[in-house]
Amino acid sequence: xxxxxxxxxxxxxxxxxxxxxxxxxxxxxxxxxxxxxxxxxxxxxxxxxxxxxxxxxxxxxxxxxxxxxxxxxxxxxxxxxxxxxxxxxxxxxxxxxxxxxxxxxxxxxxxxxxxxxxxxxxxx
Numbered sequence: 001x002x003x004x005x006x007x008x009x010x011x012x013x014x015x016x017x018x019x020x021x022x023x024x025x026x027x028x029x030x031x032x033x034x035x036x037x038x039x040x041x042x043x044x045x046x047x048x049x050x051x052x053x054x055x056x057x058x059x060x061x062x063x064x065x066x067x068x069x070x071x072x073x074x075x076x077x078x079x080x081x082x083x084x085x086x087x088x089x090x091x092x093x094x095x096x097x098x099x100x101x102x103x104x105x106x107x108x109x110x111x112x113x114x115x116x117x118x119x120x121x122x123x124x
Contacts, residue, residue: 001049001113002024002025002098002113002114003014003024003025003026004022004023004024004028004097004098004113005025005115005116006011006020006071006095006115006116006117006118007020007021007022007023007118008020008021008097008118009094009118009119009120011121011122011123012085012086012113012120012122012123013122013123013124014086014088014100014122015085015086015122016086016096017082017085017086018043018086018120019081019082020036020080020081020083020096020118020120021080022036022078022079022080022081022096022115023076024078024079024098025068025077030100031101031102032050032053032099032100032101033050033052033053033098033099033101033102033103034050034051034070034072034096034097034098034099034105035047035048035049035050035051035053035096035097035098035099035105035108035110036048036050036070036079036094036095036096036097037052037094037096037097037105037108038090038093038094038095039093039095040091040092040093046061047083047106047108048060048064048068048081048094049062049064049081049084049110050063050066050071050104051071051072051079051100051104051121052103052104053074053102053105055071055072055074057104058104059104059106063089064084064090067084067085067086068081068093069081069084070082076087079096080103081094081096084120085121086120088124089115089122090120090123091120091122093117093118093119093120094110094117094118094119095115095116095117096114096115097111097112097115098110098112098113098114100112107120110115115119
């Protein structure tokens with residue numbers, strides 16, 4: 001019913017910036033929150049950031065707070081993750097996810113749809 005497509009990943013040097021985008025398609029007429037998660041090889045998928053329907057409430061993992069910014073444009077039907085001051089430990093596959101409702105969630109089990117992921121590699 002809903003497809004999520006991430007873009008914007010790539011290779012960047014430490015201290016650089018990337019902006020990830022996620023565009024849901026399909027039936028998204030009701031309210032939904034969006035989240036970003038990441039997973040490095042051999043590691044468990046971890047929470048990165050999330051944003052509620054209106055964009056008025058956001059949350060970040062401690063490891064990215066102050067460096068990453070999540071935002072959304074409901075007219076363009078797109079959510080963004082601006083990543084600044086990137087570190088090698090940020091290297092992972094980044095996934096966007098959709099959860100129906102007005103509030104945001106850190107728990108990946110709350111999300112109904114997931115993108116295929118986009119690779120972010122930060123070199124030192």
